[in-house]
Amino acid sequence: MDVLSDVIAIMRSGTPRCVRVRWHGAWGQRFPEVAGAAGFQVIVQGTCWLIPPDGAEPIALGVGDVLLFPHGHGYALADDPRTPLLEPRCDPLEDAELFASASVGEAAHEPTTITLCGGYRLDAGRAHPLLGDLPDLIHLPARVDRYRELRAAVELLAAEVDGARPGADTVAPALVDVLLVYILRAWFAERPAREAGGGWAAALADRPVAAALNAIHHDPARAWTVxxxxxxxxxxxxxxxxxxxxxxxxxxxxxxxxxxxTRAARLLRSSDASLGEVAARIGYASEFAFANAFKREYGTAPGRYRRGARDEAEAPRVPWPREVGRA
Incomplete structure (x- = not known):
């Protein structure tokens, strides 16, 4: 696997959620901070304003604009920066639908704006440094001659979420994952190839370093040396x-x-492979050597880590908020 695909596969957990929202009349909505999640917004129809949480100037958005909040920070959207903002109405432990449609505002009015809103649950306890390098907000303005694959993914996802056709529960999650890959790919492509102080944008743009990273990710069990x-x-x-x-x-x-x-922790959480099998898959000659290395990194033995991860998986998970405030 290439580095970006591998990182996303390791970090994301659970099933992504997506809602197509039709905003009517005058409207303003807060989206709360969600720890351990990355959220996105896509403007499918109309215009609106992004209201940052830190008092920064509002940002005008139009059709085709894509927003990603990699660290789950809160924000607000509104038809106008002066419109009062509603608080979200949702139970954070509610077992929300994976893909749904919602309407906000006075239904008598035609929708002024339509957005795709969604989120990815991330493994916050083992975040890849690539994620830490991302800003609080990635804004990809709509451009006719750019991001063609991203635009195609948005159109397909919007059709699946709104259409409720057979197979949507299989197709839509894959499209949400594809959307994340295209957003990150576009952002990294627009970063300077050489950033002061390094960083993952520079690392992925640097051919020698990127080649070594891809080799590590493709075959981590190999006895690599410098x-x-x-x-x-x-x-x-x-x-x-x-x-x-x-x-x-x-x-x-x-x-x-x-x-x-990191790969071992993922295998312990998601598979029934024995500790010896996990050790072999990631390049350790013995279960004993693997257990010692794992304990140094995680502070607990692999078997205990696996039991704890499964207990956590059985507990209620906090989904990305689906319901929004009603006008």
Whole structure:
């Protein structure tokens, strides 16, 4: 797998949720902060304003604009910056529908704006540094000649959420995941290829470092060394180690170990593989060596971690708020 796909697969948990909302008349709605989630908004019809939570100037939005809130920060949308904002009406423990449609405002009026609102549940306890590098808000303004794949995904998702056709429960979650990939791909593509101080945008744009990262993610069980990763990158050992550390923020083998154990934690949570099988899949020669490394990283033994993760999975999960305030 490539780095971006692998990171999303590891981090996302549960099933994403999406709602198509028709906003009528004058309206203003707060969306609360949701820990351990990333939210998105897509303007499908009409215009509106994004009201940031920190008192910053409102941002005008139009058809095709895409917003991503990678860290689940709160915000508000409104037809006009001066419109009073309603508080959300939802039970955070409610077992909300995965995909739904809703209307807000006076139904007698035609909808002035239509949005796709959704969220991804993330594994906040093991966030990849790529996510930490993202800003609180990613705004991709609509452009006729840009983001064609993203626009196509938005159109398909809007049709699935609104149509309730057979197979929608299979197609829609996949499209929401595709939407996230396209949003992040577009954002990384627009970042400078070389950022001061490094960062994941620079790392993914740097061919030698990106080649080494893809090699690690494609085959984490391989007995990688700094020399062999440098060969993949086409650099000498010293040049590669310096370049990788500057962009990624940690030495190559430190990142390899971290990623192996992150993959192991995912396997312990999501599979019935034995500890020996997990160890082999991520590159440890023995279950004992794996258990010691895992305990150093997580502070608990792999078996105990697995039992705790399953107990947590059986507890009620907090879904992305689905209901919105009624005018």
């Amino acid at each position: 020399e062999s990763l440098g060969a993949v990158a086409g650099l000498s050992r010293a040049a590669f180690a310096k370049r990788f550390g500057a962009l990624v923020g940690r030495p190559p083998l430190a990142y390899l170990t971290w990623w192996r154990l």
